[in-house]
Amino acid sequence: xxxxxxxxxxxxxxxxxxxxxxxxxxxxxxxxxxxxxxxxxxxxxxxxxxxxxxxxxxxxxxxxxxxxxxxxxxxxxxxxxxxxxxxxxxxxxxxxxxxxx
Numbered sequence: 001x002x003x004x005x006x007x008x009x010x011x012x013x014x015x016x017x018x019x020x021x022x023x024x025x026x027x028x029x030x031x032x033x034x035x036x037x038x039x040x041x042x043x044x045x046x047x048x049x050x051x052x053x054x055x056x057x058x059x060x061x062x063x064x065x066x067x068x069x070x071x072x073x074x075x076x077x078x079x080x081x082x083x084x085x086x087x088x089x090x091x092x093x094x095x096x097x098x099x100x101x
Contacts, residue, residue, distance in 0.1 A: 032090065034078045041071055050074030056089045 015021070024030060036044070036053060044053065050072035058066040065087075081087070 028086075030088070031079065031081075033081075036071070036078075044071045044073055047072040047074055051078075051080060053078065056091055059087075059089055 012021070036055070044050075051074065052067045053069060053071040053073050054065060054067065055069070058069050060066075
């Protein structure tokens with residue numbers, strides 16, 4: 001990590017001397033999801049069955065997820081995260097520039 005990045009992370013000084021710092025890209029595989037335009041949202045809002053579509057607006061600052069956005073997808077063109085995946089809220093495709101996960 002760059003030296004000045006430590007100043008931006010308040011808890012970094014509380015890390016133990018044996019704890020390691022690294023970037024997510026070195027210890028994980030990050031896949032981005034799909035965006036849905038207004039026409040797709042309208043078309044999928046009538047689906048009665050399928051998988052609930054979640055966007056970043058459906059996750060609040062307390063990390064609660066609104067699974068009842070009214071949009072369900074079932075056509076196979078949207079990415080589905082594997083079971084036990086970690087969800088990162090990313091706007092604009094840059095996971096390294098967000099303050100909240």
